[in-house]
Amino acid sequence: MNSKTQTNSTKEKMKHGWDVFIMRMGKLAEQRHMSSLRDGFALIVPLIIAASVGVICMTFVFGWWDTVSTSILGWITMGIPNQTVTNAGGTIVFVNGSIAHQISTVGTFIFYTIWKGIFNYLSIFVTLTISYSFARIKNIKDPFIASLIGLGGFMIFSYGSADMFGTGGMLVSILASLLSMELYSVFENNKKLELNLPAGVPPAVARSFSKLFPTIFTLLIFIAIQAPFIIFRHVFTWLPTGDAFGIGHTISIAVQAPFMSLIENQTGSLSLGLVYATFSALLWFFGIHGTNVLTAVFSPVALVALANNQLYLETGGVDGSISAFADGTNDAFVFFGGVGSTLALVLVGLLFSKKADTREIIKFGGAPALFNINEPLIFGVPLILNFKYVVPFIIIQPLLFFITWFAIEVLKWVPPVIVKIPWTTPVGIGGFLATSSWQGIILSLMNFSIACLIYAPFVLIANKSAKKNGEELVSIDYKGGWQKFTAKITNKKVVKKGGE
Numbered sequence: 122m123n124s125k126t127q128t129n130s131t132k133e134k135m136k137h138g139w140d141v142f143i144m145r146m147g148k149l150a151e152q153r154h155m156s157s158l159r160d161g162f163a164l165i166v167p168l169i170i171a172a173s174v175g176v177i178c179m180t181f182v183f184g185w186w187d188t189v190s191t192s193i194l195g196w197i198t199m200g201i202p203n204q205t206v207t208n209a210g211g212t213i214v215f216v217n218g219s220i221a222h223q224i225s226t227v228g229t230f231i232f233y234t235i236w237k238g239i240f241n242y243l244s245i246f247v248t249l250t251i252s253y254s255f256a257r258i259k260n261i262k263d264p265f266i267a268s269l270i271g272l273g274g275f276m277i278f279s280y281g282s283a284d285m286f287g288t289g290g291m292l293v294s295i296l297a298s299l300l301s302m303e304l305y306s307v308f309e310n311n312k313k314l315e316l317n318l319p320a321g322v323p324p325a326v327a328r329s330f331s332k333l334f335p336t337i338f339t340l341l342i343f344i345a346i347q348a349p350f351i352i353f354r355h356v357f358t359w360l361p362t363g364d365a366f367g368i369g370h371t372i373s374i375a376v377q378a379p380f381m382s383l384i385e386n387q388t389g390s391l392s393l394g395l396v397y398a399t400f401s402a403l404l405w406f407f408g409i410h411g412t413n414v415l416t417a418v419f420s421p422v423a424l425v426a427l428a429n430n431q432l433y434l435e436t437g438g439v440d441g442s443i444s445a446f447a448d449g450t451n452d453a454f455v456f457f458g459g460v461g462s463t464l465a466l467v468l469v470g471l472l473f474s475k476k477a478d479t480r481e482i483i484k485f486g487g488a489p490a491l492f493n494i495n496e497p498l499i500f501g502v503p504l505i506l507n508f509k510y511v512v513p514f515i516i517i518q519p520l521l522f523f524i525t526w527f528a529i530e531v532l533k534w535v536p537p538v539i540v541k542i543p544w545t546t547p548v549g550i551g552g553f554l555a556t557s558s559w560q561g562i563i564l565s566l567m568n569f570s571i572a573c574l575i576y577a578p579f580v581l582i583a584n585k586s587a588k589k590n591g592e593e594l595v596s597i598d599y600k601g602g603w604q605k606f607t608a609k610i611t612n613k614k615v616v617k618k619g620g621e
Contacts, residue, residue, distance in 0.1 A: 153258050154299055158417035160258075161251030161298070162424075166541075168246055169424070169448070172239035173540040175232040176431065180539070180557035183228035186434040188557045189213045194225055240428050244290035247421075248275040251298035259306045263332065267305055270336050274301035277343040280367040288425040292377040293369040295421065297343075304342055308335035384426045385442040387530050393422065394446045394526055398455060398518035405460045406514055408505045412460065423448035430537040445526040447538040451518075452493070453555035454525040457548050457569050459495030461504060461514040462521065464548060465572035466580070473577065475584045477593040492545040509583050513575045520575075521568045528564050535560040 179185040184192030189205060190213045198204040198221040199213070206216050215222035239246070252271025256264035275297035279285035285293060308314055314334040350367045383389030397419050404411030427448040432441030458464025467490050470483040479502060486497030504510055528535040538555045546554065552565025587594060 153255070155414075155417045157251055157255035157258055157299070157302075158295065158420075159413055160254035161247065162416060162420040164250040164254065165243075165246055168239050169541045170543055172236045173449075173542065175234075175236040176540050177554060177557070178232040179229045179236070181554070183225045183232075184215065185225065185229045186539070186557070187212050187214065189215060189225075191553075191558055194221060194228070236431075240287060240431065242286045243288055243424065243428070244275070244279075244294040245272065245286055247291065248272050248294040248298050251295060252302055255299060255302040256306075259302060261302065261306055261309060266329070266332050266336075267302060270305055270332075270339055271298045271301040273336075273340050274298075274343045275369075277340065277347055278367065278372075279369040280347070282367075282370070285369055285373065288428040289373060289377075290369065291421045291425060292380075293372050296372065301339055301343070304339045305335055308338045311335075314338070381422070381425055384422060384429065384444040384446050387526075390426070390444045390446045390530060391523070391526050393419070394450075394522040395519045397446075398451070398522040399515065402461050402515045402518050405499065406505060406511060420448070422446065423450075427538065427541060431539050433537070434539060443530060443533075443537045445522070445529040445537070449538045449541045449555050450525060450529075451522070452542055452544045452546065453538060453551040453561065454565055454568050455518050455521045456493060456544070457572060458490035458498075459493045460518070461495070461499075462517045462569075462572040463495040463498045463504070463514075464490045464493075465517070465569060465576045466498065466502075466510070466513075469573050469576045469580050473580045473584070473597070475594045475597060476587045477595050479583070480595065491547055493547075494545070509586065510576075510579055513572075513579050517572050517575050521572065524568060524571070525564065528560075535564050 180188040180192060182193050184195045189195035195205065195213065195215075198215070201221070203216055204219045204221040205213055208214050215225055248271050249268045252268040253264050256267035256271075261267045275290070275294050278293050278297050279290055284290075309332070316331050316333050347368050350371060354367075383393060397415055401411035401415055404414055423446055426444035426446045429441040430443060430447050433443055435441075456462065458467060467483050467487040470479060471487070474480055474483065482498065482501040486495065486501055489495070489497060499505060502510070504514055507514075525535075529537050536556045536558045539557065540555050542551050542555050548569050549562050549565050552561035552563075553559070555561055584594070
């Protein structure tokens, strides 16, 4: 075999291997357990955002967590004597006992209820949503009742211990949800276990009792799984007392705790962030919805990191830990315009692209990209399998995450993300809301500027390639465009003044 033939054979093997990888990633995204996790966490997002609105009100409005200098109440009272003071650490705080301090305390605890009321019971909500999603995938007749059975399984596994109801029981809730729906679907499909009540029984009662035996048998299996752990605990009486035992706590201690320790150190947090940022873009480049594939795996970790950030600030650094991998970090500082930071391509394209078709698509897709909706650009430019833009599309995200991680965890110049912002939040605003700090605005705009600088040379290279290939080009009249823009502004002022 000559060298040329061997080279071609190697290329074919590599291409085949990559094709197999992409195919398997596509199947993984549609695998029923992964789909139920993805959909379950998607259903919980409105609750997380609602809790985050409470955090925004506590910080941005009432100046909690040492955010007086960036809060509305702080701005109002800074000019009033005896209301604010700079402490020994150089942080502006409310004077203890002042009117501003009392307003801040009352306002904070009003919105504290929605934040703690959701995050302290997050695993319960997650159990319900994942069970519901999996029940629908498995075509269970009544997904709502099924989700309650999933919650029952979680309660058995967690031994009803409140310390498992928050993010500490996240992995247990996932396992309980998936296992309960697998078992319940088997029992529900067994017609012999269906209980048919007389026609005179109210529909709601008949509906509930028809699932009685599948429910009992499902939960009995959960009890059987839990029983050895309880027996073990009572045989070995030297173990610590309390309710912190059983399969749920065993899973939490043996499996979840070591995994979650990744987000509690800088190396682990950086590694998780780089893997997510790189592969979400890489998969999208090959036409696979990368965020859908990865969300099921990374969302539980990111939610725990967000809760840890909040706890760290709430307790003044006594509990919790700072992590740049918190849910909301990518939306605020990395995914500008969506995966690939394509909003930067919109701005750079409008300024420098001479390709007529690209400019039209960018004009059409620019407005949605402001709110991080970039499907028009992904499929229109296109960016999928477009090797002219493969480098910026894939490398920008890990680079921006590294910068964000460095600013938050190493320099500690930017406060950690404490708010799960809506993913449609525009650049700059998202950085402020996510961290309740002016530093968040600067980091967001700085990262966006870096993304623009990286895209710029590739847009210019695309222009040269289009010219060489005889594609339709347009000339860019910067001076004329600026004159038209200023004329519109002037005319608006004139019309407004004339109307007055």
